[in-house]
Amino acid sequence: MFNHILLASDGSQHSIRAAEKAVSLAKLKNGKIDVVYAVDGSASKADVLTNNSKFEIERKRKEKLKPIVELLEKAGIEHAVHIIQGEPGPTVVNFANKRDYDCVVVGSRGLNNLQTMVLGSVSHKIAKRVEVPVLIVK
Numbered sequence: 491m492f493n494h495i496l497l498a499s500d501g502s503q504h505s506i507r508a509a510e511k512a513v514s515l516a517k518l519k520n521g522k523i524d525v526v527y528a529v530d531g532s533a534s535k536a537d538v539l540t541n542n543s544k545f546e547i548e549r550k551r552k553e554k555l556k557p558i559v560e561l562l563e564k565a566g567i568e569h570a571v572h573i574i575q576g577e578p579g580p581t582v583v584n585f586a587n588k589r590d591y592d593c594v595v596v597g598s599r600g601l602n603n604l605q606t607m608v609l610g611s612v613s614h615k616i617a618k619r620v621e622v623p624v625l626i627v628k
Contacts (some may be wrong), residue, residue: 493521496591498582498616500527501554504597508627509558512595513565515625521592522568526585527555528578548573579615586620593623 492515499505512523529551551573552559562569574581586594596613617624 491519492516492592493519494591495521495523496582496586496589496594497523497525497558498528498578498594498596498612499525499555499558500578501556501558502597504627506557506561506597508595508597508625509561511625511627513561513567515593515595516567517565522570523562524589524591525555525558525562525569525571526582527551527571527573528581528585529573529575530577578612580619582612582616583619586616586622591622593625594620595625595627598626598628 495512495516497505497509497512499509509525515521516523552571555571559569559571572585574585576584582594582596594616596616598611598613613624613626617626
C-alpha cells in the first residue's frame with residue numbers, strides 16, 4: 491500500500507511530526523521514505539551571502555534535516571534525502587509527480603510563516619496538485 495513515501499520537510503516541528511507519521515506508514519509494509527527539502531531562491535541567495543562556501547551551505551541545510559534523518563535511522567527505515575532548488579510548493583509537486591510514490595506526507599505548517607499567510611500554504615499547494623494521496627499532519 492505505502493511502499494514508497496515522499497516526506498516533504500524543512501526541519502520544522504511540523505515536519506518532524508510528519509516524519510513520525512511517515513515512519514508509521516512505512517513500517518506497515520516495510521516501505522522506504524524519500525525526504526525532500528525545497529530551498530527557494532531568497533533562501534539560496536541569503537545562504538550564499540552569509541556562508542563562506544557551498545560545503546558550509548550544504549552542511550547547514552543537512553543540519554536542518556538531522557532530527558528527521560535520525561528518526562528514520564532509529565526506526566530502521568530505508569531512506570534518501572533530496573535537497574532541491576525552487577519555490578517549495580510547485581517544486582515538491584513537480585518532484586513528486588515525476589516519480590513513483592504511493593503517497594506524500596507533509597506538515598501543515600513549515601518554517602516560513604510569511605509565505606503561509608501571504609501566498610497560501612505549501613501543504614495546501616501539494617494537496618491540490620500531487621497525483622497521489624497526500625497526508626497533511628498537524
